[in-house]
Amino acid sequence: MTNYVTSYIISLMELFKRAGKMAMGTRVRFLSEQIGQDAAEIYRVYENDIQPKWFPVFYVLSNEEQNTVTSIAEAIGHSHASVSKILTEMSKAGLVLEKTDSQDRRRTKITLSKKGKDLSEKIERQYADVNEAIEQISAQATNNLWAAIEEWEYLLGQKSLLSRVLEIKKRRESMDVKIVAYQPKYKEAFYKLNEEWISKYFTMEKPDRDALENPESYILKKGGSIFVALLNGEPVGVCALIKREDLGCYELAKMAVSPKAQGKSIGFLLGQAIVEKAREMGEQRLFLESNTILKPAIRLYEKLGFVKVVGPPTPYDRCNIQMELKL
Template sequence: MDFFEQTGKVAIGSRLRMLTDKVTEDAANIYQLYNIDMQPKWFPVFYSLSQGEEKTITELAKTIGHSHPSVSKIIGEMLKKGYVKESKDTADGRRNVISLTDAGQEVAYKIKDQLIDVDAAIEELSAQTQNKLWEAIGEWEFLLEQKTLLRRVMEKKKERDSAKVEIVAYKPEYQEVFRALNVEWISTYFEMEESDYKALDNPKSYILDQGGHILVALYEGEPLGVCALIKMNDEEYDFELAKMAVSPKAQGKNIGFLLASAIVEKARSLGAAKIYLESNTILKPAINLYHKLGFKKVAGKPTPYTRCNIQMELVIK
């Protein structure tokens, strides 16, 4: 077990597989001990059928938590062994149901003593441990059902990547990347418009000199995301969140959320009460991000962009 002491919990799959192999090997020998001709992998299907109710393969798969192809394969093996039979459902002739044969029923009777002894052995084993494996497995299954291990690892990766992101104020040296990132995403989905050129070609005069701000996201020092806070001459809104763009190679690193959050905080520090934005519903990740930040859809205002089909606001509290 030195290997697992070195690797730690990251090798949990390999360690569980080794434990499963050990238990499965013992299970095969236990069946021999009781003179029962059974493969360990058949047991969930066999036990479900031994409770007396015939079932379809789909019902069996749902009952034991296996895939349909897996159960279908097991049923095929048990059919060859003569332990199960397949017949038409008397209530619905379109369905085939599986049930135990007389030979299968004999095994179900013989296996009772084995199950009693196995249960007692497991109880004895559990009593010798500080941690109750059976209960722990149930807890793990429940928690992984709520959120998979993959999803949990993705979140940890995002957290680690986020720690490498630094949000900084715009400098003239970032004008080229500010323009390039926005042109890239706009051109991917839409066409560049006159208002785009005004803001991207002259960010200083169009945004900064008018009381606006631009933030840049650096990932390990490289500028990979930008976002602007444009001052609005509007009685209802103080600023517009606009020109947010993230490099495709930075997707999944939480840069969009960090940028937008920083822009909102910037507006709050400036005493803003409401932020406005315009977007398009085809940009589902962006719309989801805005909802996550608390933006709500509002009735349309006159817009210079033909691509705009949704307008949103954030009331800063």
């Protein structure tokens, strides 16, 4: 059996070497299981009738006279349901008592039973020995695992591993996107991409059709621009820079991204292209109109630097917010 376990551990170590940081979760879980197995055996050796998973709850109750399920859950970072389950198991083992709060009968107060209090005194010797053993390991190790865990917990608390991976995925996929100037061959895409999102949330209006059916005369010949986002050569996003004579500036408008291409920063790349074009033209500000139900779009505009303003009457029934960017 010992040879099998040794062989298993060696195989795992080889896997970790080959997989590298991709095996982070598996490696941390393996280390946790190793320590957990030892912890269970340590409780048995010291004849302390407690399961390792009970320790956080037991420790809180050992250091405070009484508690509630909610306060324990907050103290140890567990869910209410998880703490309730542990308390049920500890209650069956005779370690805790539950009683209704005399001042608020909706609350249940949790305390250690006499058996639990006796155990909390007896277990101090185990605590001291375990602490000394960990100090020995720390002294022999090149890196301080305890400090590293604290640091990782802090950093992951600021931004999870999932969030970081998704950001990198988005950045990598956005590198496959190419922003190009409008050509007549993109006329159909310009119309269909805009029609798709407008029809999903609102109704196509006359100003929409004027611009989408005649982009050359309505936008380009008046001094505007249109940019198209290509993904593997396919148009998946569009955005226009439209001259507004009534405002004395240009408007960022007709931005649309295909649902199948969302999550690749295409809207942001199109917006950046529009802003940069306006700067090249020497414009002082950019204007746009939108609707607050389009929360991702509003966040995108804010990321580009737009702020809410009160502008002139809008030709669109769907518009309930106007924004401006100082260039």
